[in-house]
Amino acid sequence: MSDAGSPGTTAGTGRIAAFFDLDKTVIATSSTLAFSKPFRHGGLINRRGVLKSAYAQFVFVASGADADQVERMRAHLTSLCAGWDVAQVRAIVEETLHDIVHPLVYAEAADLVAAHKADGHDVVVVSASGAEIVAPIASMIGATHSVGTEMVAVDGRYTGEIAFYCYGPNKAAAVRELAERNGYDLSRSHAYSDSSTDLPMLEAVGRPSVVNPDRALRKVAVEREWPVLAFTKPVPPRPRSATPVVAIGLGAMAATGAAWYGLQRRRKR
Template identity: 25%
Template sequence: MRVAIFDFDGTLYAEETFKLLMTHLKEHPIYKTNYSRFYRSIVPPYIANKLKLYPTSKMKARSMQLYLEAFSGISTAEMDAYFEELKDKMQKDFNQDVIERLEKHQSDDVHILLVSGAYTQFLQRVTAGLTFNQIIGTDIPYKEDKIDIHSPISHVNGTRKTENILKILKDQQIDWENSFAYGDSYSDLPVLELVGNPVAVKPEEKLRNVAKERGWEII
């Protein structure tokens, strides 16, 4: 079985998810009252990260954990509705070149995975209309169908992406040499190195340099 692994931010989606989520919360008619508290809480880890005192991976995970505190006690259906509000806006910024690749892989019966650090529930809502065999993201913890802000999230980032991919596919015979992966960031390198056909999508400079050195495709 061949696979095609797609990153989300900067790859399928041309922008940054978390910036959009922050704006959505800030302007939301129901939940905007929680924005100020959320913003104050993320300032310390953000500043520490800029001063290189706090790793970027931990800062991102902490920010996502704090974001959920604005929705304490919200049900699955209510969060679905909140994320659904972003779908049309986000899909306008989907990279059409990447969409064409995805559709080509589907027609070739390639097993397609979307792998991202974004919330899994969010990814399911905003990619409605696209077909993935599996979506790997950061799960939102619920307890009795209410968001449980006291349970820590397991942020899917860096090497954890690769670990989750291998775990999900462990019972399959994968033709890695003839498989594909798409990413835009140097942090996607472990995933790109899994396959024989890595593709750098509008890559940041560090990944672009690696792609050029190794002769990888760049789109």
Template identity: 30%
Template sequence: MSAAAFIDLDRTLLSGASGPVITAALRAAKLVPQSIPGESLLYRIFNTVGETLPSMLLARQGATAMKGKSQRVVRDAARTAIPELAALVQPFAKQLIEKHRAAGDKLVLATTTPHDFIEEFARSLGFDDVIGTRFAVDAGGLYTGDLDGRFVWSGGKLAAVSEWCTTHNVDIKIASAYSDSVYDSPLLEAVGYPHAVNPDARLQVLAAARRWPILNLDVSPGVVKVPVIGTELQKLALTFARPELI
């Protein structure tokens, strides 16, 4: 059996949420309304503290919002977002990707983000596959408003990854997983090599208790950041070492 690395998207591979970039691309193609109540606030909260139940409730509405839209047109619009998404990739994420590539691991982006929104971006970074939420499509290529399979989040993400492993002859017990969210703890518990990346407060505690590696892909390996605050320890020390503060 071969090994694989499952990497989350928002606040893990990327420095923040992919949603604003993808939504802007969809708006430019006139596929979604110009404004959604509470949208910007939810994204700000997400970028600050990570996933919340309200943000996931909004994500669940994605299939309904796309009902009647052309899958081809949506994929074309998502393709225009690739440059902006690439700019959000964490500075040291590519080193992580290359490490697994050199080890011969299969690279899989495992995300709640809809598959059609993110597949080509993942391919552009060298991922072998994408596990994402899929929207059902009718015979005419239009979204039906339903999901095609499960909502890839929390336990649903673990189930999707487990199915992928079975199909691709990968042993999940020797696989690696990377995520920022405590809601991905089912997946992190299941793999042989879990990693917390820029973890939210609850995952920070869980990772410490489980002795999982904690990574921050926005700083060089070995640089320590203050938990939750997200500030490099060295910078914090230099701030308080200023003569005028002593």
């Protein structure tokens, strides 16, 4: 777990927090897959790895990811990163963060984060992506804390093993741990997610909301009368003099992924 910013306070019997899933809740795609091109430029993956990541990103955006898909994606990415230099990964993420991620942030999510902070709430990003990716993104959007998947590293390099997988019930466990540590009143706290795999986290708070929900989560939200939010607008580009922004469109990523998929189909034939 990592902190980003200073904690807020509330006037009630306990502090209030707002817990946000990251992928397809705060940003429009997978935060991990979004860095495939910078990782290639840094020599961490090859061109084939970029194409596979682009196609996986296209599928993720178009149809979401159920538990089996997320598990396959996790296995692929953890095996891929075995041997990577941790310091190099952190440097690449920091250097390309605003170019890669800022254009993908939902304006509605940014406004909601700002509203919670204005109300004195802590904002916590809880994601299955690696902590080295989650923490800088959380800091960029003004979150107070972040929790991500913790990879095992030996002598400064990832082994491919996972110390803590921030997914499913583990997200709820992380939320409860933070609540105990920081004095959050979970019955008065909020949580936001797009995926039914995050149901344990949503159920851990008294004020859950769903964002662009998958079919299973939408059904639960309707049955339980949870708010259903639709996030569609990207954050407006920042002036280059303030923060350089080079938008990488999802259409281009999808086209690249489709090309890889077509190549695979032709090979099978």
